[in-house]
Amino acid sequence: MGRMLLQEGANYPVETWVMENDSECPAAHLCHHFVKGDIRNYEDVVAFGLHLDLITIEIESVNVDALEHLEGLGKKIIPRPAVLRTIKNKILQKEFYKSLSIPSPDFVVTQTRSGLDNFKDFLPAVHKIAEGGYDGRGVQLMHTVADFNKGFDAPSVLEKMVDIQTEIAITVAIGQDGSMAIFPAVEMVVNNQLNLLDFQLCPANIDEKTRWKAEAMALQVAKGFGSPGLYAVEMLVCRDGKVWVNETAPRVHNSGHHTIEAHITSQYDMLWRIMLNYPLGAVTMIKPSALVNLIGEPGHSGEACYKGLVNLLGMENVYIHIYGKTQTKPGRKMGHVTILGNDRVELMMKSRQVKELIAVEALTK
Amino acid sequence: MGRMLLQEGANYPVETWVMENDSECPAAHLCHHFVKGDIRNYEDVVAFGLHLDLITIEIESVNVDALEHLEGLGKKIIPRPAVLRTIKNKILQKEFYKSLSIPSPDFVVTQTRSGLDNFKDFLPAVHKIAEGGYDGRGVQLMHTVADFNKGFDAPSVLEKMVDIQTEIAITVAIGQDGSMAIFPAVEMVVNNQLNLLDFQLCPANIDEKTRWKAEAMALQVAKGFGSPGLYAVEMLVCRDGKVWVNETAPRVHNSGHHTIEAHITSQYDMLWRIMLNYPLGAVTMIKPSALVNLIGEPGHSGEACYKGLVNLLGMENVYIHIYGKTQTKPGRKMGHVTILGNDRVELMMKSRQVKELIAVEALTK
Numbered sequence: 001m002g003r004m005l006l007q008e009g010a011n012y013p014v015e016t017w018v019m020e021n022d023s024e025c026p027a028a029h030l031c032h033h034f035v036k037g038d039i040r041n042y043e044d045v046v047a048f049g050l051h052l053d054l055i056t057i058e059i060e061s062v063n064v065d066a067l068e069h070l071e072g073l074g075k076k077i078i079p080r081p082a083v084l085r086t087i088k089n090k091i092l093q094k095e096f097y098k099s100l101s102i103p104s105p106d107f108v109v110t111q112t113r114s115g116l117d118n119f120k121d122f123l124p125a126v127h128k129i130a131e132g133g134y135d136g137r138g139v140q141l142m143h144t145v146a147d148f149n150k151g152f153d154a155p156s157v158l159e160k161m162v163d164i165q166t167e168i169a170i171t172v173a174i175g176q177d178g179s180m181a182i183f184p185a186v187e188m189v190v191n192n193q194l195n196l197l198d199f200q201l202c203p204a205n206i207d208e209k210t211r212w213k214a215e216a217m218a219l220q221v222a223k224g225f226g227s228p229g230l231y232a233v234e235m236l237v238c239r240d241g242k243v244w245v246n247e248t249a250p251r252v253h254n255s256g257h258h259t260i261e262a263h264i265t266s267q268y269d270m271l272w273r274i275m276l277n278y279p280l281g282a283v284t285m286i287k288p289s290a291l292v293n294l295i296g297e298p299g300h301s302g303e304a305c306y307k308g309l310v311n312l313l314g315m316e317n318v319y320i321h322i323y324g325k326t327q328t329k330p331g332r333k334m335g336h337v338t339i340l341g342n343d344r345v346e347l348m349m350k351s352r353q354v355k356e357l358i359a360v361e362a363l364t365k
Numbered sequence: 366m367g368r369m370l371l372q373e374g375a376n377y378p379v380e381t382w383v384m385e386n387d388s389e390c391p392a393a394h395l396c397h398h399f400v401k402g403d404i405r406n407y408e409d410v411v412a413f414g415l416h417l418d419l420i421t422i423e424i425e426s427v428n429v430d431a432l433e434h435l436e437g438l439g440k441k442i443i444p445r446p447a448v449l450r451t452i453k454n455k456i457l458q459k460e461f462y463k464s465l466s467i468p469s470p471d472f473v474v475t476q477t478r479s480g481l482d483n484f485k486d487f488l489p490a491v492h493k494i495a496e497g498g499y500d501g502r503g504v505q506l507m508h509t510v511a512d513f514n515k516g517f518d519a520p521s522v523l524e525k526m527v528d529i530q531t532e533i534a535i536t537v538a539i540g541q542d543g544s545m546a547i548f549p550a551v552e553m554v555v556n557n558q559l560n561l562l563d564f565q566l567c568p569a570n571i572d573e574k575t576r577w578k579a580e581a582m583a584l585q586v587a588k589g590f591g592s593p594g595l596y597a598v599e600m601l602v603c604r605d606g607k608v609w610v611n612e613t614a615p616r617v618h619n620s621g622h623h624t625i626e627a628h629i630t631s632q633y634d635m636l637w638r639i640m641l642n643y644p645l646g647a648v649t650m651i652k653p654s655a656l657v658n659l660i661g662e663p664g665h666s667g668e669a670c671y672k673g674l675v676n677l678l679g680m681e682n683v684y685i686h687i688y689g690k691t692q693t694k695p696g697r698k699m700g701h702v703t704i705l706g707n708d709r710v711e712l713m714m715k716s717r718q719v720k721e722l723i724a725v726e727a728l729t730k
Contacts, residue, residue: 007372010395011686013671030375032394264682264705279679286651306378314644317629321376340629 001058001252002027003323004260008268012276019048026324027058042066049075054275057251060088061132078176078275079229079250086225087250090157091130097245100224102217104245105236106160113153120145124161127151162244166237168204169255170214172222173230173270173280180223181270181280182215183263186255186291188234199351200291201344202258206237213243221248230271232256254293254333261319261338262289287317287340290347292354294320294335296328302362304328306335312358315350317341334360366423366617367392368688369625373633377641384413391689392423407431414440419640422616425453426497443541443640444594444615451590452615455522456495462610465589467582469610470601471525478518485510487523495520527609531602533569534620535579537587538595538635538645545588546635546645547580548628551620551656553599564716565656566709567623571602578608586613595636597621619658623703626684627654652682652705655712657719659700661693667727669693671700677723680715682706699725 002018003026009016016031021038028034037044039059045066049055054076055067067081086092097104105126110116116127123145129138129152140150142158167190171183187204206214214235222231232253234246256267265273265281273280296304303326312318322335337354341347367383368391374381381396386403393399402409404424410431414420419441420432432446451457462469475481481492488510494503494517505515507523532555536548552569571579579600587596597618599611621632630638630646638645661669668691677683687700702719706712 003375006395007375010368010372010689011684013669013674013687013689016394029381029397030371030395273678278675281678282681304378309378310643313638313646316647319376322378324375324378 003030004257004321005056005058005252005268005271006030008266009272011269012272014272014276017048017052019044024326039063042069046070054078056271056275057084059251060084060249064088078227078271079225079231080227083225083227083229083250087248089130090128090133090247091155093247094157094159096224097221100220102220102224102245103243105162107157110151110156110158111154113148113151116142116148116151116158117145119158122158122160126159126161128157128159130155130157162236162242163239164236165239166204166206167234167246168206168214168237169232169234169253170218171230171232171253171256171259171267172218173274173283174222174225174228175274175280176228176277179280180219181283182219183256183259183267183283184285185211185214186258188255199293199348199355200255200258201347201351202262202289202291203285205344210237210241210243217243217245221245225250228274230256230267230274254336257321257336258289258291258338259283260321262287262340288343288347290339290341290351292337292339292351293333294322294337294358294360296330296332296334296360298330300360300362301329302327302364304334305361305363306358307361308358312337312354315339315353315357318350318354328360328362332360368395369622369686370421370423370617370633370636371395373631374637376634377637379637379641382413382417384409389691404428407434411435419443421636421640422449424616425449425614429453443592443636444590444596445592448590448592448594448615452613454495455493455498455612456520458612459522459524461589462586465585467585467589467610468608470527472522475516475521475523476519478513478516481507481513481516481523482510484523487525489526491524491526492516493522493524495522527601527607528604529601530604531569531571532599532611533571533579533602534597534599534618535583536595536597536618536621536624536632537583538639538648539587539593540639540645541593541642544645545584546648547584548621548624548632548648549650550576550579551623553620564658564713564720565620565623566712566716567627567654567656568650570709575602575606575608582608582610586610590615593639595621595632595639619698619701620656622686622701623654623656624648625686626703627652627705653708653712655704655706655716657702657704657716658698659687659702659723659725661695661697661699661725663695665725665727666694667692667729669699670726670728671723672726673723677702677719680704680718680722683715683719693725693727697725 017033018027018031019035019037039062045063049070064085094107125142127140167188168185170185173181185204186202189198218233221233232249236244252267259266264284317340319338339350382398383392383396384400384402404427410428414435429450451461459472490507492505532553533550535550538546550569551567554563583598586598597614601609617632624631629649682705684703704715
């Protein structure tokens with residue numbers, strides 16, 4: 001995320017600083033100044049932020065106490081640290097939706113694994129660890145009580161399973177002056193084995209009424225946080241027509257990668273506009289698009305190679321983004337491919353073709 | 366140019382090295398490794414190139430002897446040094462067109478200023494210094510013999526003035542495997558005072574027959590150089606329908622900036638595809654576009670500020686690229702603005718609006 005934000009940032013009059021523990025990380029060589037440091041460490045974050053004008057994040061795991069300290073010193077932080085505090089804890093996030101009366105699947109809180117035993121009647125449900133889950137980690141499906149032994153022995157939410165027809169995501173931009181923009185909904189096709197996005201389509205295949213409902217909800221969530229920023233609101237559309245908010249990412253997000261080529265303003269450009277207090281850009285779609293993540297192949301760990309890359313680049317209207325991570329491992333996000341097309345059928349066909357053509361493998365297993 | 370090439374390069378699996386004399390130059394912080402060195406200096410260029418797999422240039426003034434030495438050692442250089450040798454000397458460049466029977470305005474060679482006296486009958490004409498001219502420097506219009514005192518006292522060409530209706534440019538891509546792609550012609554509106562591009566429109570307003578002729582000529586020029594690369598061929602369309610080649614840049618070029626947003630494949634993406642031996646991308650136009658250069662205001666030298674930037678960003682379908690040069694001076698290229706539109710009239714109106722809205726000034730004169 002940081003890498004693509006910096007690619008776009010090079011169009012604006014800004015001087016950029018990046019902090020990460022790995023000095024070979026994808027963003028390290030695309031900024032003016034790279035600082036090696038741990039984003040989870042209070043002292044590192046405070047020391048890094050002290051001389052900056054404005055701070056943003058590409059992942060929620062940044063030390064929030066440090067950000068709040070910096071905010072107290074008058075630093076501008078987008079999104080505000082309070083937003084991160086709510087979002088990085090799934091219990092607080094669920095309570096936030098509840099406090100705003102935003103539909104989100106029913107839930108109960110569990111503190112220990114054995115605590116699940118009190119909620120046999122709540123099944124089928126999804127157990128989600130309150131803190132530290134990411135990209136499918138920290139989520140377990142609970143169909144019967146036999147699944148309780150897979151539950152988390154830590155503060156978690158147990159969420160009622162809903163009968164999902166379509167998973168969608170809507171990104172909302174909130175400017176420093178309160179201006180708002182809503183990107184068209186995208187539809188996610190999930191790989192159930194890895195619990196990772198398989199591919200994504202834009203626009204989502206939902207009827208107009210559902211779209212209105214979803215957009216209004218996404219806007220309500222984003223405004224509810226009371227902070228400028230970019231909010232990717234993930235939602236579940238059910239067979240009965242209900243729309244639920246699943247979770248929100250207060251930052252540039254996987255579900256917005258396609259905006260680089262397929263929309264007038266990309267999510268990265270939009271975040272710069274928010275941060276620099278420029279007018280928000282137009283979210284207009286230029287062409288329908290599909291997004292395929294490039295994921296490290298199972299059984300492959302080591303120096304990454306991109307098998308089939310040349311064939312892929314022989315396809316028309318296909319864009320590749322390789323994140324420059326030197327090491328691949330199973331399930332690791334290594335890049336993405338955006339496909340522009342005229343309709344859903346063409347995009348689905350091409351997405352499958354892309355997935356067959358390219359594989360991220362290790363040079364030596 | 367290097368900056369935008371690096372922004373695009375971050376999508377591919379490459380490790381980038383940049384050499385420039387100024388460690389604050391726009392490209393310095395967007396590469397993996399920056400080397401301070403003089404691109405005109407033989408030793409610097411050889412030392413820089415020795416450990417690289419592939420080398421390209423963003424300006425013709427790179428030391429060609431050094432590049433030829435590196436080529437002799439087996440380094441891949443795109444474009445080949447022989448191309449640069451021809452192009453950076455206007456006498457050789459004109460002789461190259463002549464040798465291929467490509468129409469280019471008639472010319473004679475002068476070695477000294479007084480040598481102009483032999484060519485009184487050749488007026489009106491344009492005197493162009495053979496080496497070192499750039500962006501309007503090194504060019505003098507000779508209407509009458511009274512203008513001879515403005516001529517160059519160095520090897521130059523004296524070129525017959527032609528009755529220009531439209532200036533156009535066509536970029537041709539030549540892959541390592543000989544594959545070819547021709548970007549749609551762009552039309553240049555020149556500011557005669559600064560002898561710099563005022564704004565540019567794509568597609569060019571030329572009839573189909575002229576377009577065919579121009580594309581065939583551009584292709585012939587690019588193939589004539591016998592090297593893979595990207596060639597921006599500047600041409601003059603005359604009132605009598607004749608088309609002349611003016612000059613060629615064997616690299617990413619100002620006339621191709623609009624391709625970032627307005628075409629399926631940008632010129633920068635295309636050059637990476639050529640260098641990495643990937644299939645060439647589609648040159649298809651997504652939308653008609655205009656390009657406005659951001660030029661340092663007359664009378665302003667010093668730390669750059671972008672007056673009107675916020676208003677500009679309030680316009681729809683307008684993209685800004687600021688090159689990150691800290692110092693502005695009169696006539697210096699500081700960035701560009703791309704405008705997407707539906708037709709020529711809208712684009713011309715918006716171009717003028719952009720030029721009125723924004724100005725690159727110095728913080729303190």
